[in-house]
Amino acid sequence: MVSDGKEEAWLWLCSQQGLYYGGIQKIISRFGDAQAAYSAGDEAIRECPGLSLKIKNELAGRRRGKAFLREYHKWKKEGIHFISAAHEKFPERLRNIPESPFGLFVKGELPCPFRPAVAVVGGRKCTSYGKNISQDLGRKLAEHGVEVISGMAYGIDGFAQQAALDAGGASFAVLGSGVDICYPISHRGLYGALADRGGLISEFPPGSPPAAYHFPMRNRIISGLADVVVVIEARMKSGSLITADFALEQGRDVYALPGRSGDELSAGSNRLIAQGAGVLLSVPAFLEELGYGSADAPKIKKCNIGLETNEILVYSCVDLQPKSLQELVTETKASAAAVAEALIRLELKGLIKEVWKNYYILRDE
């Protein structure tokens, strides 16, 4: 996409390691635009206030002999390209947000401008309840042709994106590192699938490490790329709340999944609801509210037919919160052997699920 001098100038600025939005802003306000800075003399660059000498020297150095272009050609071989805010294909949704990024590095594609997009964000640490909802949401959104935007983090982000991809939809991850870096490393599979069937997007040049201060910055792009932001299981101090703040600032709708009162993992999302965010009552209801699809009649699948006495006893004690084998033994007052046997029979019938060694929850489908 780097075809003309203008794009080249933006690439030169945006691919500078350690130069963030604020720094570029300073250069632009000094020179007027990127091209002017690009063609200014080394001395003029060095005189630019508010930037470290190291960065200014590097900027001047990388311009000599177009060293940054050689770097860019290497990235292109890995399927990474650059698009500046001045480019016509730059996402429209992003243009109008405060502190809109000057350029993006993309591996894969950018979100389709004509299709709706929903950001699903949430905690890295989550309960099986949050996991189920985020997966369900990701899958249903994909089935209705909605693109899922998120951050590829552990927990909610990853589950929603994986589910969307598995359902054959497109999903886009905005990273806090360069797009050539897979973080967390255990999301290798998801990373590859996103590059194939969606896109990896970052305002940081390839090779940037996943530094902690990158993540709040990238959150504005997550909300910016989406029409609606859904927050699932955010703690009181959570990056997802930063995303929600950006969303409000950018004029996006914010929905939150209600958690149980006093549940630390949902304290942040519950607060959002208290402050007036939309409530994610159920996935079908949410889709209908946004006009993406109609609410199916809720399926009632709880049939105790064919269960033995012991199984009914144990089944009645299993909950949406994980309960251990021992807790169930205590509650049912049955023998450990009988409870263990009933649990496995229930699990094999698909009524409950073991979420962790000897911890069981109800399975809701």
Next chain:
Amino acid sequence: MFCSILSAALLGVDSRLVEVEADVSEGLPMFSMVGYLSSQVREAQDRVRTAIKNSGIRLQPKRITLNMSPADLRKEGTSFDLPIAIGILGAYGHLRPSSVENIMAAGELSLNGEIRPVRGVLPMALMAKESGCRLFLVPRENLKEAQAAGGIAAYGAGNLNEAIDIIEGRSILEKAQDEERYREGGGEGQKNDTEPLRHEREDFSDILGQEAGKRAAQIAMAGLHNILFIGPPGAGKSLIAKRLPTILPPMSEEEQLEVSKIYSIAGMLPKGEPLLKTRPFRAPHHTVTAQALAGGGRYPRPGEVSLAHRGVLFLDELAEFSSSTLEILRQPLEEHSIWIARMGGSCMFPARFVLAAAMNPCKCGYFPDLERCICTPGQVQRYLGRISQPLLERFDMCVEIPKAGYDDMLSAPPGEDSAGMRAKVCASMEIQEERYRGSAYRYNSDLDGEGISRYCAMDREAEEIMKSAFYRLDLSVRSYHHVIRTARTIADLEGSSIIRGGHAAEAVCYRSADRKYWNRGGIY
């Protein structure tokens, strides 16, 4: 004059016959010792000479030559002092040549002529018995140990003069009285019979609640399955593990001898208790080195895996053990013995133990209680990842021990006690013995693929459960085998000859954690 007497060198759990030959001849006074001796044995010459002098025997200055054969076997330890002294006395003519013939001796000498106890007397006594010695002379403190071998005339001597009297046959008639005296003096032998044994002070009825853990423990012991307990700190994992030996059947005489031999070599037999009656329970700390676990040293000595032979090896905080240490366990778990090759020779130690291990689910210990766990998902996975997959696969069973609730503490009915649990375990072991008579297997945990198809008949329902578990729960072939073996034991506990659906279902519940499940990080 020439004189020779037998002794024994320890080699692993066995011993080898060593002949101590002494010769005294005219010439410049000197003392030379040959026969591949370690410095401990070489130092014997000073102890022996002084001890003989202090026992009131005057030796003429002559040329003494001493050889120990076989000359290619490295001799270590201090148990050769006594045979060397006897050999020299024989060579000087202080003992009748016929009286030293075909006797074996072992013991350390002190400078005043007293005989001190040595380690490894039990295997030596067995050697003496096997080679048909007419008399086995040991330090008085080791007499009981020597007698435990049975079928060998063992005599205990407190000092060199007594030893000479015994050899010369002067005090053999007094032997019976002598023993009587020792028993009265020591008195420890009898005390142990009445006092409760070490394990028996601990009982499963001490544990309130945790029925699931106790049930799993009983199944594990009934089929000698290796078991892994996972749970937060303070839940009672170690309490349960410590009580595991209390529900194992008492050791047979043969087993007692086997175990005592190992402890004898390690010098760990309790005083006055010639045979270990209780099953060993070894719980090495997680900083244990690979050598201490496997056994070793330049001259191999048994390690924790062998000391736990016929008992329980308990590894608390499994994830804290260094991975190279844990990998050592693979061979003994597979082959029930461990080969140790060292400079001093290679030898095999038996190591048939039940492996019980306990670990926290994460660094802070509270996962999957998300309210209390402060670990990130990555930390939880890294913590679990410390246990290698091959080792995980050695555990037939795995059970979660959650923190006990308040109700458990107060209102739980007192659970079954160890005696009741042991009775069921014994009954199921008898069934196994009966079933595996004449086959390569002994316990359910020994079954391999072939054994499973031969001995683990299932009814239709059990087959259906296993089939559906295999697909739905994504079992690997190996964990499928674990489950069947466990189900076989559950069926044995209930006296059922075929595995029914209920047995199979319960066994699935205690299946070990495999990698897929492990990596998923459970709740996340």
